[in-house]
Amino acid sequence: MIIVRYGEIAVKGGKRREFERKLAGNIEKALKRRGIEGRAEVIRGRILVDAPDNAAEIIAKVPGVVSVSPAKVMPYEEVPKYLKEALKGLTPRSFKVETQRLDKTFLKTSVEVNKEIGAFVVKEFGWKVDLENPELTIGIEIINGKAYVFFEKIRGVGGLPVGTQGKVVVLLSGGIDSPVAAFLMLKRGAEVIAVHFDQGKNARKVVEKVVEILNDYSPEPIELIVENHFEILKPYVIALNKLNGREWTCVVCKVAMLRRAAEIAKENGALGIVTGDSLGQVASQTLTNLYFETMSVDFPVHRPLLGFDKEEIVSIARKIKTYDAFLEYPYCDCPFRPERVVTQGKLEEFEKIRAELKKEGVI
Ligand code: ATP
Ligand code: MG
Secondary structure, eight states: EEEEEEGGGGGGGGGGGHHHHHHHHHHHHHHHHHHHOEEEETTTTEOOOOOOOOEEEEEETTTTOOOEEEEEEEEEHHHHHHHHTTTTTTHHHHHHEEEEEEOTSSOOHHHHHHHHHHHHHHHHHHOOOSSSSSSEEEEEEETTTEEEOOOOOOOOOOOOTTTTTEEEEEOOOOHHHHHHHHHHHHHHHEEEEEEEEEEEHHHHHHHHHHHHHHGOOSSOOEEEEEEEEHHHHHHHHHHHHHHOOOOHHHHHHHHHHHHHHHHHHTTTTTEEEEEEOOOOSSTTOHHHHHHHHHSSSSSOOOOTTTTHHHHHHHHHHHTTTHHHHHHOOOOOOOOTTOEEEEEEOOOHHHHHHHHHHHHTTTT
16 A cells, blocks of 8 residues: 655645546556556545555656655554564664554544554664654554554655646757756646657657656656757748848747747647746857747747756756756757857847748748
C-alpha cells in the first residue's frame, strides 16, 4: 500500500473534489503505462494506492503529489508486533514516532500513539528518542480505523494535477532551458504539446529524448509536433534579404516560430505558447527583442524562466533528468545565425521589416 500526500489542492475549496479525482486518475495512468495495475482511492485527505512499493518512485513524479510513503496496513493493536519484526537488526542512533490521526473517530490522540509506540520501541530495542533530529522516523497514519506504518517519505514534485489548468504549446529547442519551461508548466497542472522546429540536426534527437523524459510527469504521453524549420523560415529570410537586414534574423526567426506555434495552439485548443527564454541570457534575449517577438504574434506567449539564472535552470534540468538528453548529443549551433545579431533594435526599423513581411504576405 502506498500513501500519497497532496498539499496545495487540499485548500482549493469547491474545486477540491475535482482535483483529487484528477490526481488519483493521473496516478493510475502513470502506473498503468509502466505495467503496474494499482487502484488509487481518495480517503480523508490522502490518496491510498494499492500497488507494490516500487510504484512509489513513479507516483512521486506525478504533479500534485507532495510526498509518498510505501506503508503496511494493520489494526492498531498489531503495530508493536509488526515493528518488532520490521525493525529487527536495525541500529539507528536515535528514533522518533510521528503519528497523524486523519480519522478523528479513532480513540487515541496522535500524542498518545507516539508515546505508546515510542515506549514499546524503547523497551524492545533500547534505542534513544530524539524528537529533533532522529535517524529513524516511524511514521503512523490512522486512516479509517486502521494504522498505516511507514519509514520513509519520498518527496514528490508538488504543484497541481496535469489537466486541471488547460493546455499549452511548448517550444522545445534541444537546449537546456525549454525542457525546464515545459516541466514547470506540467508541474503547474497544464497539459503540454511540444513543438520543435527541425533543422535536420541533433537537436531533434535531444527533443525526442526530452519528451520521453518529460512523459514521467505527464499522465498522457506528450504529443511532439515537428516542423521543418527551413520551410517555416524561408519566406521570412527572403524578405529580410531584400531589406539587407540579416542581423534581424534571430528576432524574425522567433517571430516565425511563435506565429506557427500560435496556429498549432489554435488547432489543438491550447491557450498559450511557452518558451525557455531567460532575460539577457544570450545576446538575443533582450527585453527589446522579446517585445518585438511578442508584439508580432496575436497570441499569449509565456516565459516561465524569464527571471531564472542559468545555474538555477541547469540545476532543475539535472534534477528532472532532461539535462541527460542534452549531454547525449553534441551541441550544434544554429546555421541561420548571422555574424551580428540585433540586441537593442530600433522600433522604426522593426516596423519597416514588418511592413515588408506584410507586403510579401508572410505575416
Ligand atoms: P534553449 O536552451 O531552450 O535552447 P536558448 O537559451 O538556447 O534556449 P534560444 O535559442 O534563444 O534560447 O531560444 C529561445 C526559446 O525559443 C527556446 O527556449 C525555445 O523555447 C524556443 N526555440 C528556439 N529554437 C527552437 C527550435 N528549433 N524549435 C522549437 N523551439 C525553439
Ligand atoms: Mg537554444
